[in-house]
Amino acid sequence: MDGGDGDLLMQRLQAVAARVETTLGSLLPASSRPYARVIEAMRYASLDGGKRLRPFLAVESAALFDVPEDRALRAGAAVEMVHCYSLVHDDLPAMDDSDLRRGRPTAHKRFDEAIAILAGDGLLTEAFTVLSDPATHPEAAVRIDLVAALAQASGKDGMVGGQMIDISPERCDLDLQGIKTLQALKTGALIGFSCQAGAILGQATAEERARLVGYAADLGLCFQIVDDLLDVTSTSEDLGKPAGQDAEMGKATFVALLGVEGARAEAELLADAAADRLAAFGPRAATLRQLTRFVLERSS
Amino acid sequence: MDGGDGDLLMQRLQAVAARVETTLGSLLPASSRPYARVIEAMRYASLDGGKRLRPFLAVESAALFDVPEDRALRAGAAVEMVHCYSLVHDDLPAMDDSDLRRGRPTAHKRFDEAIAILAGDGLLTEAFTVLSDPATHPEAAVRIDLVAALAQASGKDGMVGGQMIDISPERCDLDLQGIKTLQALKTGALIGFSCQAGAILGQATAEERARLVGYAADLGLCFQIVDDLLDVTSTSEDLGKPAGQDAEMGKATFVALLGVEGARAEAELLADAAADRLAAFGPRAATLRQLTRFVLERSS
Numbered sequence: 001m002d003g004g005d006g007d008l009l010m011q012r013l014q015a016v017a018a019r020v021e022t023t024l025g026s027l028l029p030a031s032s033r034p035y036a037r038v039i040e041a042m043r044y045a046s047l048d049g050g051k052r053l054r055p056f057l058a059v060e061s062a063a064l065f066d067v068p069e070d071r072a073l074r075a076g077a078a079v080e081m082v083h084c085y086s087l088v089h090d091d092l093p094a095m096d097d098s099d100l101r102r103g104r105p106t107a108h109k110r111f112d113e114a115i116a117i118l119a120g121d122g123l124l125t126e127a128f129t130v131l132s133d134p135a136t137h138p139e140a141a142v143r144i145d146l147v148a149a150l151a152q153a154s155g156k157d158g159m160v161g162g163q164m165i166d167i168s169p170e171r172c173d174l175d176l177q178g179i180k181t182l183q184a185l186k187t188g189a190l191i192g193f194s195c196q197a198g199a200i201l202g203q204a205t206a207e208e209r210a211r212l213v214g215y216a217a218d219l220g221l222c223f224q225i226v227d228d229l230l231d232v233t234s235t236s237e238d239l240g241k242p243a244g245q246d247a248e249m250g251k252a253t254f255v256a257l258l259g260v261e262g263a264r265a266e267a268e269l270l271a272d273a274a275a276d277r278l279a280a281f282g283p284r285a286a287t288l289r290q291l292t293r294f295v296l297e298r299s300s
Numbered sequence: 301m302d303g304g305d306g307d308l309l310m311q312r313l314q315a316v317a318a319r320v321e322t323t324l325g326s327l328l329p330a331s332s333r334p335y336a337r338v339i340e341a342m343r344y345a346s347l348d349g350g351k352r353l354r355p356f357l358a359v360e361s362a363a364l365f366d367v368p369e370d371r372a373l374r375a376g377a378a379v380e381m382v383h384c385y386s387l388v389h390d391d392l393p394a395m396d397d398s399d400l401r402r403g404r405p406t407a408h409k410r411f412d413e414a415i416a417i418l419a420g421d422g423l424l425t426e427a428f429t430v431l432s433d434p435a436t437h438p439e440a441a442v443r444i445d446l447v448a449a450l451a452q453a454s455g456k457d458g459m460v461g462g463q464m465i466d467i468s469p470e471r472c473d474l475d476l477q478g479i480k481t482l483q484a485l486k487t488g489a490l491i492g493f494s495c496q497a498g499a500i501l502g503q504a505t506a507e508e509r510a511r512l513v514g515y516a517a518d519l520g521l522c523f524q525i526v527d528d529l530l531d532v533t534s535t536s537e538d539l540g541k542p543a544g545q546d547a548e549m550g551k552a553t554f555v556a557l558l559g560v561e562g563a564r565a566e567a568e569l570l571a572d573a574a575a576d577r578l579a580a581f582g583p584r585a586a587t588l589r590q591l592t593r594f595v596l597e598r599s600s
Contacts, residue, residue: 034481035461037468042456089421094413113394114467117417118460121389124421125455128428132448141440147447148432155425156342160418161335167414168337181334 009290016059017052020080023073027130041111041119042126046084049102053223053295054079057194060288061212064281065202074136075146075197078127082154083190085123086163088116095167096245103240124154137201145200153193162186174252180221188220195219211277215288218274223295225267228253229260230300238300271296309590316359317352320380323373327430341411341419342426346384349402353523353595354379357494360588361512364581365502374436375446375497378427382454383490385423386463388416395467396545403540424454437501445500453493462486474552480521488520495519511577515588518574523595525567528553529560530600538600571596 024046031039055076062072091098091106092113099109108116130136131146152158162185165171165178174182195216199209228246232255236243246253254263271292278285324346331339355376362372391398391406392413399409408416430436431446452458462485465471465478474482495516499509528546532555536543546553554563571592578585 033457033461034468034470034478035456035464035485038460038464039456085421089417092414092417094417114392115464117389117392117394118464118467121385121420121424122456122460124424125451125460128447128451129455132444132451139440140444144432144440144444144447147428147444151425151428151432155429156335156339156422157333160338160422160425161333164335164338164415164418167418168334170334178334185335 005290006293009287009294012287013051013056013294016056016076019069019073020052020055020059020076021047023077024080027074027077028126037111038115038118038122041107041115042122044110045088045107045116045119046081046123049104050080050084051298052076052080054083054190054194056291057191057216057288058197060291061195061198062201063287064198064284065204065208067198067201070135071137071201072198074130074133075201076194078130078136078146078150079190079194079197081123081127081130082150082159085120085127086154086159086190088120088123090163092116095163098241100236100241142200142203146197149193149196149200153189158185158189159187162189172250172252176254176257179252179254179257183221183224184217187224188217191220191223192216208281211280215274215277218270218277219292219295222267222270222274222292225254225263225270226296226298228255229263229267230298231255232260234299240300267296305590306593309587309594312587313351313356313594316356316376319369319373320352320355320359320376321347323377324380327374327377328426337411338415338418338422341407341415342422344410345388345407345416345419346381346423349404350380350384351598352376352380354383354490354494356591357491357516357588358497360591361495361498362501363587364498364584365504365508367498367501370435371437371501372498374430374433375501376494378430378436378446378450379490379494379497381423381427381430382450382459385420385427386454386459386490388420388423390463392416395463398541400536400541442500442503446497449493449496449500453489458485458489459487462489472550472552476554476557479552479554479557483521483524484517487524488517491520491523492516508581511580515574515577518570518577519592519595522567522570522574522592525554525563525570526596526598528555529563529567530598531555532560534599540600567596 028043028046030043058076058079059069059072087101088107090096091101092108098106100106107119127150128147131150132143137143162182165182166186192213195212196209199212231243231246234243258266274292275289278289328343328346330343358376358379359369359372387401388407390396391401392408398406400406407419427450428447431450432443437443462482465482466486492513495512496509499512531543531546534543558566574592575589578589
């Protein structure tokens with residue numbers, strides 16, 4: 001990726017992130033109801049933070065099929081709500097016990113544990129409210145397809161299952177295949193949904209959808225390997241969350257199993273493979289192809 | 301309700317509860333995957349327990365419109381999953397810190413806090429997987445209607461909002477209207493969904509659906525008042541959960557505000573009002589009408 005392409009991609013990422021922020025803010029308006037505090041916590045956990053990678057994937061995959069952007073932004077906001085709920089629950093004392101997220105106190109530090117649990121529950125539920133609204137797509141068949149795909153990606157055979165492996169006693173001793181399974185469930189499934197969302201909204205063919213699923217699988221794995229690399233090569237300040245945690249907890253990671261150089265090489269292979277999956281879409285998929293380099297080269 | 305009607309209703313409740321159990325068991329099969337433990341916790345939290353009042357309401361309201369019972373049972377299983385998830389999260393140390401539920405250790409005592417949080421998340425998500433499956437109804441428009449209604453009832457403006465009020469510092473000083481709002485959100489919304497589910501599956505008229513919403517509102521409030529009464533008049537052994545907790549925590553309750561006699565009278569009025577809401581359905585609604593007496597006279 002030359003400098004010009006990179007700059008254009010960064011501009012596009014920032015522009016979409018700004019529209020995601022607006023969408024999330026209008027879907028989660030501040031409230032004066034007697035339960036306003038949980039809504040405040042839901043807003044705290046989801047607004048003003050993150051790269052918005054998942055909504056970006058939804059928006060860009062939808063653009064391949066000329067889906068109106070307001071629909072893609074709603075699907076993107078829904079997946080971001082699920083992502084943010086998972087961070088809130090993962091950060092709880094009973095789980096990772098993290099104090100810092102995106103450079104700010106985690107939800108249970110800023111509010112309290114009970115409110116953080118509820119805010120997570122509320123964000124997960126709200127995602128389904130957003131997807132089931134006719135504003136997301138006029139056809140009920142499309143909306144139910146989105147709901148089914150998001151529930152599958154988030155539930156016991158997706159993100160929840162992955163998190164279960166991540167907190168299990170066996171976590172420290174996983175081999176390479178075990179870590180790939182963990183990643184495919186814990187982060188891959190939701191990234192997969194994000195890319196599928198565009199195909200579902202665009203009523204794409206099964207072949208087009210499968211292509212995006214393949215892209216997401218390679219990209220998601222690449223993303224996780226880079227995460228593992230950043231955990232050993234970055235500072236907490238750069239990451240906005242504690243660095244060096246994986247090694248400290250004795251977790252098996254791609255870096256621990258492959259070494260820094262080996263992990264880096266594997267991530268590069270995956271970034272290229274992901275880009276190749278989109279060849280059939282031609283120049284329309286240029287942004288999604290460039291994104292593979294961004295995921296590879298990101299520093300936080 | 302004379303003895304004969306009561307016996308018939310009990311038989312019907314037990315028969316439906318058995319079919320709900322079978323449905324839940326087949327929707328949540330035991331697993332040998334690496335994340336089997338969270339599935340075990342989801343099964344522990346949802347199988348072999350409870351009156352299954354919400355699924356019963358779904359099944360009986362669906363019967364008014366000749367909905368095939370397997371569809372009603374799926375909607376009933378979905379709402380029971382949401383109910384059970386809410387119990388698991390409410391019982392957590394950061395919330396009510398309860399050790400006992402349905403006469404057994406709560407999920408976080410039987411497993412641990414992290415697994416209990418995840419099992420709750422998994423049950424909530426699984427409910428949407430169940431509703432979005434074509435087996436629940438062949439028409440996507442019906443399924444998305446169910447999803448939207450369940451998400452609304454469970455989320456920030458429903459059960460989550462109610463729970464937020466329940467754990468707030470203002471909880472102890474609520475007046476009668478405040479407690480009614482709390483109840484309508486925390487327990488009423490899900491009971492309302494259960495009754496609506498039959499109307500949605502049966503593609504009932506708006507008027508028929510509104511009638512069931514009214515019935516559910518009266519029944520739900522009656523149910524909560526009886527809950528408050530049982531908390532002061534029953535033993536922990538009878539309830540299968542700790543008795544006397546509300547008074548101990550200084551919570552405003554219907555009993556605290558109306559007295560035992562006043563609360564009992566209000567519950568009786570509501571049971572009668574709920575039954576009257578169903579007059580237009582004629583003899584077909586006999587079971588739902590009898591249920592109002594069961595809710596009033598239950599001892600656990």
